[in-house]
Amino acid sequence: GAGVSQSPSNKVTEKGKDVELRCDPISGHTALYWYRQSLGQGLEFLIYFQGNSAPDKSGLPSDRFSAERTGGSVSTLTIQRTQQEDSAVYLCASSPPLGLAGGNTGELFFGEGSRLTVL
């Protein structure tokens, strides 16, 4: 498809289990972002990948959270030993490159999100 694809769309898990959330960005987009949106809340920045540069992990809430981006394309967000407070919608977004200068345009194209419920 042409848009950002996220899977699974819904995930229900038990406290203490690990989960993996996948994001397939728009082809050609060099930047990829993960955000978390709790019910009725704003978007909380988690992590940002830009090309081959080291990711900005400054938003990851704890060491239970990690993310990787393979081949500059698909990204996986992993949450280990899930807790109930991890329940939220996890949003992925990608952004097109800003020409040869590097960076990206900043215009984010969002996926539909992965809704995580931790029981």
Add this chain to the structure above:
Amino acid sequence: AQKVTQAQTEISVVEKEDVTLDCVYETRDTTYYLFWYKQPPSGELVFLIRRNSFDEQNEISGRYSWNFQKSTSSFNFTITASQVVDSAVYFCALSGAGGFKTIFGAGTRLFVKA
């Protein structure tokens, strides 16, 4: 540190009224981008506008207009003659030069009643 403040949590208007959504930002960068996004009830965030810090010209797109004022660090969004379909959560966002690490405000939920 960067910060985006949307002080209005919820706004309710009647159709055809004009409504302004406020956004105040903080940044130490001299070059930055400001954005507005719309999140309709269906959930998927949609980009509305990007503004460069060196371009303070206001912009109008149909019923939408944006007022960027560096002097007050504000980037307000006005919907003229609101419609029920405008009901959504609107987010203001800020990123540094090159589009790095975009942060969002808490959002303003707009209800437009028929």
